Each structure stands twice: as structure tokens, then as C-alpha cells.
Amino acid sequence: MNGEWLVRGRDGRLCVYLTSDDAVLCRAEHTPGGAWDPPREVGGDQKVHPVLAVGRGADTYAHLVSWRPTVPGQAVLVHSTHFRPLLAALDWAPAGHPDTKGDRTGVPAVAVDAQGRAHVFVARAGTGLAMVAQKEKGGWDPWRDLGGPDVQGTPVAVAGESGRVEAYAAVPGGLQHWRQDRPGTPPVLGEALETPVRAGTLRALATSPEHTMLYYTDDSGDLCAWRPGGKPVALLAAAGPGPVAAVRCELDGHDCTLLAQRSSSGRVAFAAYPTEEEGAGAWWTESGPQLPADAEVSLARDHEDRVVAVSLSASSGRLLVTRRKDEPGLALTAWREV
Template sequence: MNGDWLICGRDGRLSVYLPSGDAVLCRAERWPGGPWDAARRVGGEQRLHPVLAVGQGADRYAHLVSWRPTKPGESGLVHSTHFRPRLAALDWNPVGHPNKSGDRTGTPAVAVDAEGRAHLFVRNKGGGLSMLGQKEKGGWGPWRDLKGRDVQEVPAAVTGESGRVEAYAAVPDGILYWRQEEPGAVPVLQEAVEAAVRPGTLRALATSAGSTTLFFVDDTGDLCAWRPGDKPVPLLAAAGHGPVAAVRCALDGYDCTLLAQRSASGRVAFAAYPTEQETAGAWWTESGPQLPADAGVALTTDADGRVVAAALSPSTGRLFLTRRKAEPGLALEAWREV
């Protein structure tokens, strides 16, 4: 899974998305803070490959992207919009292939601009990054080759506080960064920086009016932060091997960035620091039960603005959840399986 698979919907309910066999499933709260419904299939009966990208716009709608088999040896991308967790999502809509035809080229990423238009990013057959964007009055524009070489499989897409879409991708010994120069424009390659990135660890977050921050694990095992225009800085040693989850939240009146990662011990590790102040330092605190090796971790804030953390194992379908307590610091409720 790529993106924020734990989200708070327009109606205040939390929901999670996960690939399962040849389908994507959704689980949602019956009401904000209430019990959870059983998993439901999303987007109709279309058979899918086990890959999923999720993005959410300011309107709180979820945009889902996956690959589907089309004929032997070939696949195409599909998109669905889920307006509210308790409603059925739209059927999967074919949106094509970055090279017109062929097999899967990489894991997609999706971000949604201020006007609610989804932007889909995926590596193309030539090793660059391609993008497909929704048009203002419906439908999709043409595929755009954003260039780049030897792009790794899992890019990161993010919408800045300006409402414009940005994308990051790792390449051998570096990171590439694209940004829309105006709303609705094709993102342009803006910057490249030297960095040795562990594959599959990119996570981007809007952190101020003018900046997004990319988090990644480098080849020495450090969790690093990079804002374009500067150099990457090591924040702390990674707790584990997979990607981190990140969310901005208010802790004791301060604007903080909270990070979470499945640790080497199998539990969830948390670290927080003042947003964009990496020099303040951060340290991990572990919480919750031991999780399967394939478990992912996600963060969001609920309808009351409280931090929510989820851990989900695709192989078992088991979902664990915790919320921040209504007290100072980052005290969490006991983890519970839902």
C-alpha cells in the first residue's frame, strides 16, 4: 500500500483500505469513535493486482488507484473515488497505461489538489516518472512523461498547503523532486539531491505554507528529512526497515510532526518533534503488541483532532488501533483489535 490508507472521512468516520487477493477492501467506523463494520469490497467486481495507492483531498474524499490485468502479460491502471466510508465507492474506472500498453511498471502514488482533482504518478517503462491528472470538468487529461531516469518503484505524492501537487522519487544515489508551478499545471522537475535511499521508504508531508518534507531511510539505517532547497538531514536511527507514517498534530499547544514505524522488535515506535525543527531531536517510544512482519503503520487525526494510529497486516487482515488520550504529552489509549 502507498499513501494514507487510514483516513478520516467527510462524515468524521475513520476507514482503512487494504488489498486482499484480487480485490480492495474497506473497513469503516459505524459512527465517529464507534464500532467498526466488517470489511467490504470496493469498486465492484473488477479483478485487481495486489497493489493500492490512496490519496485524500481537502474535501475528504478518498481516491484509490490500482492495477488490473487486461490480457496475458498486460495490465492497466484503474481509479475509484470513495466519497464517504459508509457509502459504496464508485466502480473502478480504467485510466490507461503510461506506455499505452504493457505490464505493470511500478507502484502508483496519488495526490489530490485543492480543486479535488486526482493526480496519479507511476514509473514508466523507460524508467522515468509519468503522471495522469483529472480535468477540472471531469475526465482525465493525457499521460505526461515527467522525465527522470532509473526511478525506483514507489514514488511519494503530496499536496502542499498551497493546494498544488508535488512528487518525489528515489533514483540510484539521489532523490528527484517535481512540483506544480501553478494550479492544474503539469508538475516540473525542480531539483535533485544526492542521497542513498533504501527502496520503498519515501513518505512526504506538507509541513508549512511553502514547504513539504520528505522522510526516507538511508542506506546506513538513519531516518532522514529533506526539504527542497536544502540538504537532507538525519533525524534519528530508523526503528525498523519499512516506510514511516507521518502526521502533523498539536501536542501541548505546539505544531509537531509525529512519526511512526514498525520497529525491529515488531511493535510500533513513535517519535515526535516540532515541525520543521529537526535539530530539536527526536527519539522512539515503542507501543502496542508485536505485529506480523508485513504489518504497516498509519497515522491520522480523527473528527475531534486526536491522533489515531493503526497497524494492519495484509496477510492476516488483523487491524489494531489506538488514540491519543485527552491529557498532556503523547499518552495513548491501550491498543485494541477491531
């Protein structure tokens, strides 16, 4: 799954999106902060591949993107909007293929601009990154080749607080950044960063009206933060493989960025630091039980603006949840299975 797949809906309920063999499922709180309903299928009865990108708009609607098989050896990207956790999501609608037709080209990424339009990004063999965006009155604009070097691994997309959409990708020898000059225009190829980066470790987060932040793991195992226009900062050693989860929250009256990652020990590790003050330092604190190797972690804020962390294992099907207590610091409740 690509993006933060734990989402708070407009009604305050939390919803988790997950994949099965041929469908996307969601589990939602029955009431904000209450018990969770059983998983149910979203997007209608169309079969999709077990891949999912999730983006959340400023209107709190969740945008879901997956690949749907068509004929043997071919697939098309499909999109669905989920307005509220307990409502049915819209049926999957085709968004096309960056090469008109063909097989899957990579894991997609999705970001939602200030007008609520989804922007879908996917690697295009040999030509970097491709994008398709929703029209204001329905349908999709033509696919655009955004250029750039070959994309390695999964790109990530994010909408800044200004509503402008940005994308990042690992490329040979470093990272590449694309950004809209103004809302409603195609993102353009921007700054490149020469750095050793492990593909599959990228996570992007909006950190201010002007900036977004990219987190990635370099070849030495350090978790790094890069804000285009500046130099990357090594925050601390990555707790484990894969991308971190990230959310902005208030801790003891300060605007902080909270990171979470399944650690090499199998538990969930948390680290926090003042937002956009990477030099302040951060350190990991582990929490909860040991998790299977395929467990993923996601972060959000609930209806009371408390940080919530969830872990999900595809092999075991276990969904574990913890919340911040009403105490100073980052005190968490005991992890519980839902």
C-alpha cells in the same frame, strides 16, 4: 499500499483501506469513534491486482488507484473516488497506461490538488516518472512523461497546503523532486539530491503553505528528512524497515509532526518533533504488542482531532487501533483489535 491508508471522511468516520487477492476492501467506523463495520469491497466487481495507492483531498474524499488486469501480460491503471466511509465508492474507472498498453510498470502514487483532481504517478521503464491527471469536468488528460532518471522503488506524491502537487522518487545515486509551478500545470523536474537512499522507504508530508517534507532511510539506517531547497537532516535511526507513517498534530499546544514505524522488535515506535524544526531532536517510544513482519502502520486524526494509529497485518488479518488520550504528551490508549 502507498500513502496513508487510514483516512477520516467528511462525516468524521475513520476508514481503513486494504488489499485482498483481487479486490480493494475498506473497513469503517459505524459511528465516529465507535465500533468498526466488517470489511467490504470497493470499486465495483472488477478484479484488481493486490496493490493500492491512496490520496486524500482537501474535500476529505479518498482517491484510490490500482492496476486492473486486462489480457494476459497487460494491465491498466484504474481509479475510484470514495466520498464517505459508509457510502459505496465509485466503480473503478480506467486511467490508462503510461505506454498506452503493457504490463504493470510499478506501484502508483496519487495526490489530490485543491480542485479535487487526482494526479496519478507511476514509474515508466527507462524514462523516469509518468503522470496522468483528472480533468475538471471528468475524464483524464493525456499521459505526460515527466522525465528524470530511472525510478527505483515506489514514488510518493503529496499536495502541499497551497494545493500544488509534488512527487518524489528514489533514483540512482539519490532523490528526485517534481513540483507544479502553479495549480493546474504539469509538475516539472526540479531539485535532485545526491544521497544514499533505501528504495521503498519514502513518505511525503505537507508541512506548511510553502513546503512539503520527504522522509527516507539512508544506507546507514538513519531516518532523514529533506525539504527541497535545503539539506537533508538525519532525525534519528530508523526504527525498522519500510516507510514511516506521518501526520501533523497539536501536542501540548505545539504544531508537531508525529512519525510511526513498525520497529525491528515488532512493536510500533512513535517519535514527534516540532514541525519543520528537525534540529530539535526526536526519539522513539515503543507501544503495543509485537506484530507480524508484514504489519504496516498508518496515522490520522479523528473527529475530535485526536491522533489515531492503526496497524494492519495481511497475513493475520488483524487490525489494531490506538488513540491519543486526553492527557499531556503522547499518552495512548491500549491497543485494541477491531
